[in-house]
Structure formats: structure tokens, C-alpha cells
Amino acid sequence: MQHGAAAGPPLGWNSWDSYGTTVTEAEVLANARFLADRMAQVGWDTVVVDIQWYEPTARAGGYNDDAPVRFDDRGFLQPVVERFPSAAAGAGFAPLAAAVHDLGLRFGIHLMRGIPRRAVEADLPVPGTPYRTGEIADRSSTCSWNSDCYGLRHDHPGAQAWLDAMIDHVVGWGVDFLKVDDMLAPYHAAAIEALSLAVRRAELAHGRPVTVSLSPGTDLSLAHLEHLREHADLWRVSDDLWDRWSDVEDQLGRMARWAPHSGPAGWADADMLPLGRIGLRAERGEPRMSLLTVDERRALLTLWGLARSPLFVGGDLPSSDDGTIADLVHPGLLDLTHRSADGRELLREGNRGAETVVWGAEGTGARDGARWAAVFSTADVARRLRVPAASAGLPGAPLALTDVWSGVRVDLAPPGAASGGDSVLDVEVPAHGVRLLRLDPADRPTTDHS
Template sequence: MAHQEDRGHPRARRSGETDRPPMGWNSWDSYGTTVTEAEVLANARFLAGHDGGVLADAGWDTVVVDIQWYEPTARRGGYNDAAPVLFDDHGFLRPVPERFPSSAGGRGFAPLAAAVHDLGLRFGIHLMRGIARRAVEADLPVPRTPYRTGEIADTASTCPWNSDCYGLRHDHPGAQAWLDAMIDHVVGWGVDFLKVDDMLAPYHADAVEALSLAVRRAELRHGRRVLVSLSPGTGLSLAHLEHLREHADMWRVSDDLWDRWPDVEAQLGRMARWAPHSGPAGWADADMLPLGRIGVRAERGEPRHSLLTADERRTMLSLWCLARSPLFVGGDLPTSDPDTIADLAHPGVLAVAHRSAGGRELLREGGPGAETVVWGAATDDGSTRWAGVFSTASEARRVRVPAASAGLPGAPAAVVDVWTGELVPLRPADATTGGDTVLDVEVPAHGVRLLRLDAATGASGGAA
């Protein structure tokens, strides 16, 4: 467990580097367990503005290689039981050289991380909780200790959906020593972002603390910041909030989300619970954005462009930004459709994630499948306010909401639709509106009207 001198360093609060949610690309939605170095680099170049990409200037700055980069028999559509994972003489996982050629000769991810850094981006990888089962069976030496890997594993602690690893015995001194050495090893490759899985469902408090300590020590040794993302978030409770803030930078609040409307709709409720607690002290993560061309060799489905409609896509992006969720897109960017790329780069929408505070649900009314849900957010000084008017109905419909109930005070004459740049007039207070200025808008099926009010002018034209 953590030594006393290493405690008291909440991860996000000590970073001092950003007050916006992390953003980037992750290989999972497109490539599942099978992504290759060439595919990672193609997406990194696109993210960085090469090959027609426009996302880096909008804040998309991290590239993450998801699960089983160490599994030579990895396949689309799921995991192999008792997979023949690759590891070194200390039980540290190694990239598969057939998929990541630059890793050959024991170089690990250092060359790929350097290539991503040369593009001005951050580099991340996925890890499972614990230690590879095959490394435990090999009973390897734990660096700089008298212990061996067979002693430090908790063989009764396993992941219910992936058989690669055992948990660690965090009451054994060799467990922290091995974890420290392993994390130092991967941070030494140039890793800036760690997505660590099988941590939260169930909630493994000892593993969360041990990981946080190992990362803190690696940061001090290598002199740079490493973001820690925990998943999955199935059934995650706010009872863990302060513990999460102390030991992680972001944490999932749901199971995997795919390109299905019910998945998006469910996040309206989850993020209503978590958004008031999300910010630079730690980011509640509504999961990756399954947008663009996904399913190339993924866990679920055939190659496809996201099955979400354009309006559902904008609902997702609007909600994630109002809730200030991390934004990690899963589509293969070079082959994704231009409309999706344009939405991901929309400066007016991303300004909500980058500049707002206090995003929260303000109003929810109506029955299942036909709810009106209203969110509000504002800059710290109140000079700009945003309102998101969502409809869960399967057909377009008119929604009438008092402007004050949407967080738009002062009875403005008009607000701006952020997605389109159009002015949206408000109905003035009179006998027909019950004495309230009313926001009266047409909302698409499963759609949103994301609105902005700038206090200096009452309203502001343009989409930015």
C-alpha cells in the first residue's frame, strides 16, 4: 500500500496544466484488440492536422492504443481465453512486433511514442489491472527484491470479461515493487496517458491507490505528467468521488458505449448525476465517441459508419461538452465522413467543453421516450451562457421552455444556435406565455438545440 510520504497529492489538482477535459483518439471502436502501428500513426497524423485533418487546433491532442497490444493471436469480435501474451523477463508486457514493427529488439513503445510526440501529440496505452497470468506461472523475479511473480499475484482476483491478468496481492511488499517497476518501464517508453481497466466494477480501492502511487513515483523519476484514466464504470457510485479525485484524472461512469441511441440516451441521466462534480479536480467520463467509421476490426459489429443519425451525433457531442466529459473519438479518422470530422472540430461546440463551468441538468419533464431535458452552463464570469434543449422523442417536436428555466436570464431578445449560427428569437413575456419570456424551438428526433447567449450583446451571431 502507499507509503505515508507519498500520500496527499490529489492527481488532477497537482497537475497545474489544464482546466479542460482530456481529448484525443482511441483505437477501440475501430480496431478492438487488433490495431497496428500503421493504423495508429495514420490516425495520429490526421489528428495532428496532416492528410486533411483539422482536429489538433481544436484541442484533440492524445492518441491511445487500446487493449491487447501484447496479444499475438488477438482477433476481432472478442478475446481469446488463456491468450499467449508477450512479456519480458520481469513479466512486463511487450507489444506484438508483427503489429508494432518498431517495438522489435526490446524497444517497446518508445519509437511509436516518439513518433507521436514528434507530431505534437501525447501518447497513451491501455493496461489491465494486475499482472499477466502467464508471467505469474513463469514465476519471474521482481526487480530489486527477493520476491517472484508467483508470490505477488492474487489468483482469486480475476477480471470477469478478460482472462489476461490476475490481480496483485497489495498486502505483499513485492506487489507494489513490481507495479512501481512496471509503470516506470512503460512511462520510460514515453507514455503520457494510461487507461487502466478492470478497476471500478467492482471497485478495487487497493488497486486504485497502488496504481496512483506507482504513477506518482514514475512522474517524479521521469519529470513529466502522466494522466490516469480508470474504467469501466458499470454501476459506479458517487460514494467513491473523493477517492477517485485523489487517485485518478478521469474515470468512466458507464459500461462500454456504442453507436446505439439507447446508449446515448442513458448518459443523459448518468451525466446529470456526475457533471456537477466533474472538473479540473477529476473528470467524469461518459465514454468514447463511437463516431465516424468504426467497427473495422472491432469487438462489435461490422465495418460501418456510426449508426447514430446526424442529430443523435450532435446530441452526444452537446451533452459530453455541457457535462465536460473527456472527449475521445473512436472512429478511424482518415476514412471517416467529412460531416463527422466537421462536427468534432466545431469551435463553438468545443468552446462549451473548454470554457464553461457548472454544467448541469436544469429541467426534465415528460415520459419515457418523449422527455424534454434541459441543461445549462456558463463561463466563470457569466459573460457567456449555454443551454442544451434535448428531446428523447423519436419524431421532431416543438419544445417551449421559460428562458429562465434554461439558464438564460435577463429576457434576451434572441440567442444563437451554436451548431448552425442561426439567431433563435424568444417569445416575449405576455399573457399567452404566463408572464415568462419563452424559448420556443423545434427540436429534431433524438436531437438537441444547443444555444448560446453572450451577455455583452444579448446575443451573438456566427457558429464560433
């Protein structure tokens, strides 16, 4: 990891799932205050304004072609004052960033790869160079789903100069977190390297780290792992995830590939959590409480925790249900996220729609010596599942475990012929659900040397 180094994956709130392209300053601050009051004490510390904060005609349900974006005389995007009134008189996001910082939180914004098309058409001077914006743009390099920007000509010296100045400008506002889109699908190696260099220079100039998150991650290959680790802090491994069980089920396979490689050198991001009240003015769907059931929500959170994915909730926090908030700040989830390592898939059996998937992880820090085992079921009905203890990464001797979500104690079943003489984890798993179990050091048998 080259930028905003951290021992654990970042946790925070992002405006996308609730407000799409239309979030306002008041809505950002309302969610920031909720995060500070109810969630920051257990690690939720970042607030991110997602895409098109610079688009005056932005709407729910998609993007406007060739949108009339706001930018200054250098081609740097500026917040729409009608939605972000504190940005008046050229203040940009500095006042909002300061307000978020005053709450003890970090502030982030979304950027698209490249340079605004409208700034290219205006052919503006590139600060500190003899070049102009019209000559540093690669007009053949465009995003397939958003028309705001062209790519940069990274073989032109003016391109890095413009990017350096733009990133320095937004970091100067007080931005701590940059979510940069249209970077990974297709994989734009030169753009990633140029961004990394610009951020590194801005960090040196402003004396503080900036976390770099890359999106969207469609068909992202492990072939890029070392390049990603060198130039980013976190990277998406999928397209957008919404409140559909099929989306969560798909992540079981993706995170099985990525989890062994996720850690302080860089975090594989399974995407935002479409939980709580979402869709207020979003890209998809009407205003609603997340369509995921309680069991599906806990399966999602368990997988993200085991895989040590970043956790960015997308629901409008002040109007979300108490059950969702309780799960997001659940001590067992935060233990898993902050105090586990080596999370990995151990077993997968069955066909899609009726799979049994078993994960394990080891405790670190305050949970040193602990062990987690999670039994997921992708079936549409509750099932009683019997998993040999060794297949779940557990010792075979008699012992009791803690069900993390409920707090109840669960005993291993005695050995049986079907288990080859091994003790068995015998659990009822809800439809599209999980049983997350933790073995604490005090409950380990003294003869366990595993």
C-alpha cells in the same frame, strides 16, 4: 487531480471503436497524423492504443481465453512486433511514442489491472526484491470479461515493487496517458491506490505528468468521488457506449449526476465517441459509418461538452466522413468544452422515449459572461418545445441567442399566460436531437441582474 493536471478535459483518439484488440502501428500513426493535421490546433492532442497490444492471436469480436501474451523476463507486457514493428529488439513502445511526440501529440496505452497470468505461472523474479511473481498475485481476483491478468496481493511488499517497476518501465517508453481497465466494476480501492502511487513515483523519476484514466465504470457510485479525485484524473461512469441512441439517452441521466462534480479535480468520463467510421475490426458490428444520425451525434457531443466529459473519438479518422470531422472541430463545441463551467441539468419532463431535458452552463475565460441553454428531446419525431426562459437559466427580457450548431439567431418568444408571464424559448427540436443556444454578453439586456 494528482497526475496529468489540466484545466480542461482531455481530447484525443482511441483505437477501440475501430480496431478493438487488433490495431497496428501503421493504423495508429495514420490516425495520429490526421489528428495532428486536422484537429490538434483546437485541442485534440492525445493518441491511445487500446487493449491487447501484447496479444499475438488477438481477434475482432472478443477475447481469447488464457491468451499467449508477450512479456519480458520481469513479467512486463511487450508490444506484438508483428503489429508494432518498431518494437523489435526490446524497444517496446518507445519508437512509436517518439513518433507521436514528434507530431506534437501525447501518447497513451491501455493496461489491465494486475499482473499477467502467464508471468505469474512463469514465477519470475520481482526486480530489486527477493520475491517472485508467483507469490505477489491474487489468483482469486480476476476480471469477468478478460483473462489476461490476475490481481495483485496489495498486502504483499513485492506487489507494489513490481507495479512500481512496471509503471516506471512504460512511462520510460514515453507514455503520457494510461487507460487502466477492470478498476471500477467492482471498485478496487487498493488497486487504484497502488496504481496512483506507482504513477506518482514514475512522474518524479521521469520529470513529466502522466494522465490516469480508470475504466469501465459500470454502476459507478458518487460515494467514490473523493477517492477518485485523490487517485485519478478521469474515470468512466458507464459500461462501453456504442452507436445506439439508447446508449446516448442513458448518459443523459448519468451525466446529470456526475457533471456537477466534474472539473480540474477530476473528469467524469461518459466514454468514447463512437463516431465516424467504426467497427473495422472491433468488438461489435461490421465496418460501418456510425449508426447515429447527425442529430443524435450532435446531441451526444452537446451533452459531453456541457458535462465537460473527456472527448476521445473512436472512429478511424482518415476514412471518416467530413460531417463528423467538422462537428468534432466545430468552434461551438470546443467553446463549450473549454470555456464553460457549471454545466448541469435544469429541467426534465416526460417519460423515457419522449422526454424534454434542459441543461445550462456558464461561460468562462474568453466566453466569460456567456450562458448556454440546451433543449434535448428523446422523442422519435421532431417536436416543437416551449420552455420558460427562467427554466433554461436565461433572463426573461427580450433577447436573441445563437444556435451553436447552425449559427442562426433565435429570439425568445414573448410572455404568454401558460408561461406565467415569463418569456419562452420556443424551438423545433429534431428527433433524438438538441437545440444548443448561447447567449453572449453583448446580447444580454442591460437590466439583467441574474
